Amino acid sequence: xxxxxxxxxxxxxxxxxxxxxxxxxxxxxxxxxxxxxxxxxxxxxxxxxxxxxxxxxxxxxxxxxxxxxxxxxxxxxxxxxxxxxxxxxxxxxxxxxxxxxxxxxxxxxxxxxxxxxxxxxxxxxxxxxxxxxxxxxxxxxxxxxxxxxxxxxxxxxxxxxxxxxxxxxxxxxxxxxxxxxxxxxxxxxxxxxxxxxxxxxxxxxxxxxxxxxxxxxxxxxxxxxxxxxxxxxxxxxxxxxxxxxxxxxxxxxxxxxxxxxxxxxxxxxxxxxxxxxxxxxxxxxxxxxxxxxxxxxxxxxxxxxxxxxxxxxxxxx
Amino acid sequence: xxxxxxxxxxxxxxxxxxxxxxxxxxxxxxxxxxxxxxxxxxxxxxxxxxxxxxxxxxxxxxxxxxxxxxxxxxxxxxxxxxxxxxxxxxxxxxxxxxxxxxxxxxxxxxxxxxxxxxxxxxxxxxxxxxxxxxxxxxxxxxxxxxxxxxxxxxxxxxxxxxxxxxxxxxxxxxxxxxxxxxxxxxxxxxxxxxxxxxxxxxxxxxxxxxxxxxxxxxxxxxxxxxxxxxxxxxxxxxxxxxxxxxxxxxxxxxxxxxxxxxxxxxxxxxxxxxxxxxxxxxxxxxxxxxxxxxxxxxxxxxxxxxxxxxxxxxxxx
Numbered sequence: 277x278x279x280x281x282x283x284x285x286x287x288x289x290x291x292x293x294x295x296x297x298x299x300x301x302x303x304x305x306x307x308x309x310x311x312x313x314x315x316x317x318x319x320x321x322x323x324x325x326x327x328x329x330x331x332x333x334x335x336x337x338x339x340x341x342x343x344x345x346x347x348x349x350x351x352x353x354x355x356x357x358x359x360x361x362x363x364x365x366x367x368x369x370x371x372x373x374x375x376x377x378x379x380x381x382x383x384x385x386x387x388x389x390x391x392x393x394x395x396x397x398x399x400x401x402x403x404x405x406x407x408x409x410x411x412x413x414x415x416x417x418x419x420x421x422x423x424x425x426x427x428x429x430x431x432x433x434x435x436x437x438x439x440x441x442x443x444x445x446x447x448x449x450x451x452x453x454x455x456x457x458x459x460x461x462x463x464x465x466x467x468x469x470x471x472x473x474x475x476x477x478x479x480x481x482x483x484x485x486x487x488x489x490x491x492x493x494x495x496x497x498x499x500x501x502x503x504x505x506x507x508x509x510x511x512x513x514x515x516x517x518x519x520x521x522x523x524x525x526x527x528x529x530x531x532x533x534x535x536x537x538x539x540x541x542x543x544x545x546x547x548x549x550x551x552x553x554x555x556x557x558x559x560x561x562x563x564x565x566x567x568x569x570x571x572x573x574x575x576x577x578x579x580x581x582x583x584x585x586x587x588x589x590x591x592x593x
Numbered sequence: 594x595x596x597x598x599x600x601x602x603x604x605x606x607x608x609x610x611x612x613x614x615x616x617x618x619x620x621x622x623x624x625x626x627x628x629x630x631x632x633x634x635x636x637x638x639x640x641x642x643x644x645x646x647x648x649x650x651x652x653x654x655x656x657x658x659x660x661x662x663x664x665x666x667x668x669x670x671x672x673x674x675x676x677x678x679x680x681x682x683x684x685x686x687x688x689x690x691x692x693x694x695x696x697x698x699x700x701x702x703x704x705x706x707x708x709x710x711x712x713x714x715x716x717x718x719x720x721x722x723x724x725x726x727x728x729x730x731x732x733x734x735x736x737x738x739x740x741x742x743x744x745x746x747x748x749x750x751x752x753x754x755x756x757x758x759x760x761x762x763x764x765x766x767x768x769x770x771x772x773x774x775x776x777x778x779x780x781x782x783x784x785x786x787x788x789x790x791x792x793x794x795x796x797x798x799x800x801x802x803x804x805x806x807x808x809x810x811x812x813x814x815x816x817x818x819x820x821x822x823x824x825x826x827x828x829x830x831x832x833x834x835x836x837x838x839x840x841x842x843x844x845x846x847x848x849x850x851x852x853x854x855x856x857x858x859x860x861x862x863x864x865x866x867x868x869x870x871x872x873x874x875x876x877x878x879x880x881x882x883x884x885x886x887x888x889x890x891x892x893x894x895x896x897x898x899x900x901x902x903x904x905x906x907x908x909x910x
């Protein structure tokens with residue numbers, strides 16, 4: 277029997293995606309369900325079981341040797357539980373044991389979704405070849421993960437790299453997490469849009485008030501839209517510089533919807549980094565857009581599972 | 594010939610200390626010179642050579658198998674050079690090759706002074722037994738180092754854990770490093786004293802305007818002195834919480850002169866941490882005063898040298 281595949285789960289507040297992934301990160305079989313995020317915990321789990329059941333119906337399933345899970349956080353890899361902010365039915369939910377039971381007792385590896393994205397970018401994306409990297413998702417929320425000394429650094433509970441909730445403005449606005457002035461509270465898509473609207477930006481005839489619409493306005497030179505992206509870039513720069521100063525990363529990779537804004541984000545971000553990343557050992561830090569697409573969570577979860585198999589070495593993960 | 598000792602150097606802006614240290618961290622021989630910090634680079638180096646010469650005159654020297662250096666930063670461990678902010682004659686100064694030449698070609702291990710303190714606290718002090726720790730020196734400046742996954746994490750250049758220069762106030766006062774709102778700019782001893790004076794605190798008849806005098810006033814209930822320590826504690830809490838959120842530490846150890854202030858620092862610090870360290874995986878973070886005394890830099894430099902010897906394992910370093 278070949279065991280050259282792993283199963284991967286990417287669990288978010290909107291969808292639960294699953295796949296069988298080979299040792300080179302190629303997705304062979306897919307399954308997906310919407311996340312019943314407002315339902316009770318067992319109902320959410322049934323959606324996960326349906327995804328696993330669909331994968332299990334594939335003739336390739338018998339070649340799967342492990343399951344990797346990248347989940348919305350916080351997670352607790354040491355306890356095998358998850359408590360995703362946007363899935364209230366899951367609080368300290370024993371996801372690892374439930375998945376193991378549903379997957380015929382295969383070994384299960386759990387990491388946070390930001391860590392999964394990082395595993396994917398380090399394996400095959402923009403952080404490939406970098407021994408020390410921060411990978412971020414800047415979207416509805418802001419998440420991230422770290423590669424240190426050439427290896428994924430999930431931390432004891434699988435949440436390391438949670439850059440969205442470090443404070444860069446200690447007297448700033450209260451964040452839903454309870455802290456103040458978090459990077460996410462300034463740089464997420466909804467906050468980019470909110471700040472533009474508060475300062476007088478108005479959407480076009482289509483009424484689109486998303487961060488993508490603000491990005492389009494910024495590209496057309498709208499000064500309020502430009503300023504809102506500059507403020508987001510400033511917060512991201514302070515957070516990235518803090519990370520580099522603490523753990524010596526040499527690249528920050530930015531994905532997610534806001535990461536796709538292009539120059540209206542990256543130009544002010546590179547400028548702001550020159551202000552905040554000043555010490556000799558962080559001054560050469562670069563930033564780059566993410567390269568992995570929407571499958572990054574699945575590929576990263578697979579990478580984490582592959583890295584735990586004794587007979588396999590997913591490159592650098 | 595026994596090779597159970599290492600030589601250690603602790604190089605700061607005020608003094609250059611040296612020692613022969615045994616495998617249990619006990620100092621067997623000492624030497625010290627004032628740092629001629631305003632002189633040219635070779636003059637500073639001559640003081641280092643005098644310290645090494647004095648150690649070399651000991652009959653124990655022949656048992657030394659390596660030299661560990663903890664230096665004021667920034668350092669560049671990969672290049673073997675140092676550029677201490679407060680020793681302007683040393684810029685990219687090839688300290689490692691110079692020390693190797695002066696020490697009979699023994700292997701030389703270079704780390705930043707914050708990393709050295711951390712090695713000492715993890716080996717024998719307040720961080721002992723903790724797999725993930727931040728150790729800080731809060732004094733004239735603010736420095737630090739990290740233990741991750743049970744091991745010292747110096748980073749590629751030996752500067753990781755440089756918490757004094759992460760921004761917790763992105764619109765805040767300009768720091769000499771060029772950034773804004775750095776932890777050091779708010780929480781160092783001189784800034785605690787400056788803030789108290791600016792807000793109306795006045796020293797006693799002895800004219801002492803040090804942070805220690807502000808701490809004494811705070812203990813007596815002076816509200817301006819209390820407020821200055823509270824502000825320092827807030828900045829330290831934001832920085833410590835950011836570190837925990839990024840790399841999942843479970844203890845922060847605080848040494849240095851300001852760390853000796855006791856409850857006037859630690860009470861507001863623990864309170865502020867409850868505000869900034871809010872996510873499930875950082876909420877149980879504790880803070881503790883440092884346990885190693887003024888020899889921490891020497892003991893930590895020795896630990897780093899011992900950890901690099903193939904035949905030795907300094908506990909957990």
